[in-house]
Amino acid sequence: MNMPNSGDQSADALPPPERRSDSAFAIMWKEFLKAPFSAKFGFFVIFSYIFVAIFAPVIAPYGEAEIAGDQFELWSQQFLLGTDNLGRDMLTRIIYGARNTVGIALIITLFAFLVGGILGILAAVVGGWIDQLLSRTVDVLMAIPLLIFAMLLLTIFGTSVINMILIIGILDSTRVFRISRAVSLNVVVMDFIEAARLRGEGLGWITIREILPNIAPPLVAEFGLRFCFVFLTISALSFLGLGVQPPTADWGSMVRDTADLITFDDYTPLIPAAAIALLTIGVNFVVDWFLHKTSGLKDEH
């Protein structure tokens, strides 16, 4: 529409979209200010973790696997949180843990959403025997508790980060499949989908342009919850010695390495554990607020 306009006019035409994006940002900011304290706290936690993860090499006083002092040194000026069972600085490893543990959990969740989301929407749109096949397979896979199933598969394929990403990602995608299929089924019966089909739009168009925007809010909330679940699961596996392997700094295995200190009245093992808990609590608070906003449960406020 703006094509025929000359230069100065298009410069005049520029501000509106900018103002619109400004107001969208303003709306978000307003919503954020109205959010309960727990949600603000959640956002604060998430952003500080992202900051630490990105700038880990700058913030950390030592190298990730560097042996900086003696084994199990106490908290001091030199080692703010002491050292671990090999003499590596705890604070440094906690900072790098933000990168590794959170990064791996994020990759797994994205992978699970890619697989589960696509298959779930496909099952809802196509229906028929494909839906039956996928749904029954997922039923059976979900009948086995995830942690137990993951341990069996890790025994078979060996414990490594890549195996863990693939195994947990695929097992967790069954849960994503369930929810994305369920929410898509509600949308598939709408008239505008029928209209798109009659227009002759392909499967890809219908999925991306018609269904995806309508199922985004519940999927975003689910992403937060699945991230927490995956994060706790890989922390548990690493704690059991079956997840992230040394020398990669990881919160679950750090708790395992320093666990003996607890009987000497030392708080050190609690710190990586608290780092795990704090992030999941933060994400849960944000998701809880988001769910209330999008599901229209006004009486809950």
Add this chain to the structure above:
Amino acid sequence: MSDILKMLAHRISLGLLTLFAVSLIIFLGVSLLPGDAAQSMLGQAATTETVEALRKQMGLDLPPHTRYLQWLGNILQGDFGVSIGNRREISELIGVRFANTLFLALFAAVIAVPLALTLGVLAALYRNSIYDRTVNVVTLSSISTPEFFVAYILILLVSVKAGMFPSLANISPDTPLFERLHKMFLPAVTLTLVVLAHMMRMTRAAIINLLASPYIEMATLKGMSRARVIVHHALPNAWAPIVNVIVLNLAYLIVGVVVVEVVFVYPGLGQLLVDSVQRRDLPVVQACCLIFAATYVLLNLIADILSIMTNPRLLHPK
């Protein structure tokens, strides 16, 4: 009544089918492994003849479907095969440990169930009060907390600082009951805290859902007392969701037990599973996973059956 029987039969056959499929997956998963149990038992140095002989002895030369049926048949008779690590009968290893795990889960359930139901119902009845909001924040936080965090905080506070309960739950079959309960107290409390939040939130949601139904509003509008509405109108319909909440959380307990057992060095099935995964002792892992999965499936089946059997609409057909 025939309706209810038909539904029960349907559920039970579906549950058995799931069990069958689960056993098939666990069997097939292990068959995917390159090499086989005979090779790993004898190690790389073994001659081809001895490996072949052991394969024959273990029946590994048979076709997969025969092996599966044999394996399943043996398990149904309580024979889980032999551990690769120490060549002991797996059923011997598992027996006492499984009983220990169930005992721990039961101990936790005895504390958690009444507590969670009471707190959950209260939160539903006094919805949006300060109490309800506090409960929401506290339970959200405790759901988000890894089991080992709760466990180590308890060890630090109750065991190391206060010295009231031991941090090791290393019981043996001849530990007397009182000492056993004393040693198991911390693992049981950890499990309770882990499962309590889930149970409370589910109870609260179920009750709120129920109180929003039109017949409850009708009863209230008729001028009935709140107690009568709850006991005579809400409760008969509340049993199904409540029973469901309890059994589903018991299933959750059975799985959550793994990490807790490792922290407290409790001689249960979960610890055996973790040790065996580290040693890659496949037959033991296979057996443990099968038992965990079967318990999980059975508890879910029980939840389904109980919620059908406590549904007043099905119990009083027109």
